[in-house]
Amino acid sequence: MTPIKEALELIHANVKPVKTEILPIESALGRVAAEHKFAQFDLPRFDNSAMDGYAVTMADAGGVIKSQDTIFAGNESDLKVTIGNGVKIMTGAVMPEGADAVIPVENTTETEDGIQLPDTIKRGANIRKKGEDITKGEQIVNFGDTIDAYLLTLLASQGITHIRVFCKPTVTVFATGHELKMHFEKVEAHQIYNSNAPMFIARSNELGCEAKFTGSTADTMESIKAHISSALDSDLIITSGGVSVGDADFTKDAFKELGMEVLFSKVDIKPGKPTTVGRIGKTWIVNLPGNPSAAAVNFEIFARSIINRLQGKNSPYIAPIVTKLAKDRKIKPGKFSVLMGRFDGEKFEVLEKQGPGMVSPLKSTDGLIIVTPEVDTLKEGDLVRVIPLAYNPTSKESLNLFTTV
Numbered sequence: 001m002t003p004i005k006e007a008l009e010l011i012h013a014n015v016k017p018v019k020t021e022i023l024p025i026e027s028a029l030g031r032v033a034a035e036h037k038f039a040q041f042d043l044p045r046f047d048n049s050a051m052d053g054y055a056v057t058m059a060d061a062g063g064v065i066k067s068q069d070t071i072f073a074g075n076e077s078d079l080k081v082t083i084g085n086g087v088k089i090m091t092g093a094v095m096p097e098g099a100d101a102v103i104p105v106e107n108t109t110e111t112e113d114g115i116q117l118p119d120t121i122k123r124g125a126n127i128r129k130k131g132e133d134i135t136k137g138e139q140i141v142n143f144g145d146t147i148d149a150y151l152l153t154l155l156a157s158q159g160i161t162h163i164r165v166f167c168k169p170t171v172t173v174f175a176t177g178h179e180l181k182m183h184f185e186k187v188e189a190h191q192i193y194n195s196n197a198p199m200f201i202a203r204s205n206e207l208g209c210e211a212k213f214t215g216s217t218a219d220t221m222e223s224i225k226a227h228i229s230s231a232l233d234s235d236l237i238i239t240s241g242g243v244s245v246g247d248a249d250f251t252k253d254a255f256k257e258l259g260m261e262v263l264f265s266k267v268d269i270k271p272g273k274p275t276t277v278g279r280i281g282k283t284w285i286v287n288l289p290g291n292p293s294a295a296a297v298n299f300e301i302f303a304r305s306i307i308n309r310l311q312g313k314n315s316p317y318i319a320p321i322v323t324k325l326a327k328d329r330k331i332k333p334g335k336f337s338v339l340m341g342r343f344d345g346e347k348f349e350v351l352e353k354q355g356p357g358m359v360s361p362l363k364s365t366d367g368l369i370i371v372t373p374e375v376d377t378l379k380e381g382d383l384v385r386v387i388p389l390a391y392n393p394t395s396k397e398s399l400n401l402f403t404t405v
Ligand SMILES: Nc1nc2c(c(=O)[nH]1)N[C@H]1C(S)=C(S)[C@@H](COP(=O)(O)OP(=O)(O)OC[C@H]3O[C@@H](n4cnc5c(N)ncnc54)[C@H](O)[C@@H]3O)O[C@H]1N2
Pocket: 175, 176, 177, 179, 180, 192, 193, 194, 195, 196, 197, 240, 241, 242, 243, 244, 245, 246, 249, 271, 272, 273, 274, 288, 289, 290, 291, 292, 294, 356, 357
């Protein structure tokens, strides 16, 4: 049995990213950059005003100035500021030559003689300096960064139209099991609906892959092999079921007969012991157990790590959240046990009702903890490392959002 840590190390050492393509930045959302991008010019591109007001010299502090012209954002201007003569300026407009500061309009008074300025004027006040935000040549996107809305903002701010990104990993999902029917099919009393395949497809797509389902296989070698052969153009094949020691558990053998090189087979994890990872040519294969919660948990730990690597991410490792346990919890010792639970932003609560064969815990799970074999009790307030599944927390109640008070 392979220890969890070693299984993850094997994944990280062996799985390499997929091909790349060049996309318009607006189509690159969620993709991973396959090149560095550098700033092509300073931002701001020119010294400009941070306020609507008057561009003035410090020598005019406490005095009255004349101001005849106005510079608007977007205006090309050769106006100059001299002692006694300011220029009205709008936020974002190019600073006129000779100006030391911008005085916001509400800090001035219009008099018969002109504009009355405050007694003190600080050099540079309300001027946004050329290059203070981004300097020309600065790296704005790193190879391996995920393009989110904010990286896209930076690219757009530099007039960058296209970027080289990794292609979406293609994922083929099939399920093995004589007992399985799809949710849109008629189910007999002795059959069950296949919930794992829709789960893997949805989750792979959520994680930025392009996943397809090729159907359920019968529990025969021929049927499983036919499905595998037709899926070998994918970057990743995910299966569930048929990996244990039952008389109809042929999944692993079928892959092996088609030349699967095994990276690891059987992990020291509960649930999920039968989890197997390997490859045929350039196609990675994850055989997960049929039990739905076991399949989900092991998908999150192993398949997600493979996906991170295929996507070319420069931060492909799972990053846990360290938090406190909400309630005491008895643990069956002797195993690396994965427990499903919920993080409310302050503490992690292990679900009371959970088991490898259940689907209901999945609706309330947004994090996992892995408890080491020597532990038989976790106490309220103990620090735990939570593997977040979808960390975009919202609450049913309005919570305090302020750092202080
Ligand atoms: N004698 C032993 N029996 C079992 C062992 C063992 O070590 N010795 N391990 C148990 C563990 S742990 C697990 S996990 C399961 C793994 O079994 P398989 O991966 O071979 O899965 P199946 O037998 O095909 O199915 C298990 C269970 O899950 C249901 N299932 C399967 N596919 C789906 C699907 N796509 N959607 C929903 N549910 C699915 C299936 O009907 C079974 O109930 O083996 C234990 N046995």
